[in-house]
Amino acid sequence: MKPALQPGRLLATRYRLIDQIGAGGMSVIWRAHDEVLDRVVALKVLAPSLAADARFRDMVREEARAAAQLVHPHVTSVHDYGETVAPDGRITSFVVMELLSGEELEFRLTEGPLPWPEAVAIGAQVADALAAAHRLGIVHRDITTANVMMTQVGAKVLDFGIATRIGAPDDDEDGATFGTPAYVAPERLDGAPAQPATDVYSLGVLLHETLTGRVPYPADTWDELSAALARDAPPTVADVPGLPPAVAQICLRCLSRDPADRPTARQVATVLRDQMLPADPQASTMLAPTVTLTTVDRAAAVAAATPGVSAATPGVSAATPGQETPAATAPARSASGDDRCHVRCSSRRWWRY
Known part of the structure; x- marks a missing residue:
């Protein structure tokens, strides 16, 4: 049986999955190509076991709405929220964010x-x-x-x-x-x-x-x-x-x-x-809020999203899951201390009863 998500899949007729870059207790983070606006984004996908619960989907949607209101240079930008339903009835709920x-x-x-x-x-x-x-x-x-x-x-x-x-x-x-x-x-x-x-x-x-x-x-x-x-x-x-x-x-x-x-x-x-x-x-x-971020090469990202084509991106290191380093600009560090690209999963939650 194929996994619910895999590289190359298109979500909401728009977001082409490239590779998984992080995972937590509640969500999985994918790097994806927005085929409408031609940019690389991060998709925070609610875990399948939780996506079946309307309460958790509502929580993710509310997170997206709250963050999307905040257009601020020091808040991670949220671009979109979406849900897809597979033929077998499985629901995929996701938030689209900037890739940092x-x-x-x-x-x-x-x-x-x-x-x-x-x-x-x-x-x-x-x-x-x-x-x-x-x-x-x-x-x-x-x-x-x-x-x-x-x-x-x-x-x-x-x-x-x-x-x-x-x-x-x-x-x-x-x-x-x-x-x-x-x-x-x-x-x-x-x-x-x-x-x-x-x-x-x-x-x-x-x-x-x-x-x-x-x-x-x-x-x-x-x-x-x-x-x-x-x-x-x-x-x-x-x-x-x-x-x-x-x-x-x-x-x-x-x-x-x-x-x-x-x-x-x-x-x-x-x-x-x-x-x-x-x-x-x-x-x-x-x-200063006006410095331009280094961007991922679009052509390489689109190629990586296509099944059967290597997902390697020139100048980007993916040694650490969930994070990437522009090799041409990152300062030298040890293997355990590299600069990294990151979109945080909702993985660390504490509860008090």
Whole structure:
């Protein structure tokens, strides 16, 4: 029996599958060629076992709608949502997104904390993206270093898979809490409605981690998070060399236990941008939204989509599933540290009952 999806298949009479570049618990990521607009895109395809459930299809559709509203240089662009029905009745549900070139912030931090100007630039860009989402009434709920992609145009916020509307119940119908424990605001453990302040707390965790190399309250489970919040001393960034006091202050305000004491995402972005060093060329590059991304060669991508033709793309390395490196422009790295192209799957989900 043939697999439901394979290279060369055409979805929605438009998207020709090239190769699978990632997989997670809820979805599979394919590189595909948009035959209408002649461009290479990423297709986030809901796992077949979940696509049969209308509830999960609705969740994917809502993710697409939420992200598609955000036309912002630091948010991954969503182009389309589609569903196809095979002759045997199997449903394929997918989101079409831009294909990003770069590496996860989480991966970059494996080498240690960032220089504070770079950390501040990233924090400002993520804060800008969140401010745009909050203006539209959207709460992301899963801001982590794994959901921030570093590209040639700066940081890109990924994965609106568990985003919701401001004021909506924060747990699902079974009473579960969504998110990644170390980044979750304390009030979310008590089931408070979704609010922008919960994203700002996660932003504070991200900023703290980029500055120090560690999260304020390490935790892999909800019980560990509760214990850490009750036991551990308040976080500090006092050991970061040369860090401006204004950055330290705004970071710790984001991490306030009381949501009312946190700044807005817009205020965070303003403070962080004011602390950028104008003479720092790296900082200037990271804040510029107009740099053009390296694109995949269209002809090679179309050839790769055709059954019986090699899918190899000149100048692109696919050694790491889910990611690719433009060989002509990527800096030299070890085999375990290459710059990579990435579209995040909804694979890391935590639930609290």
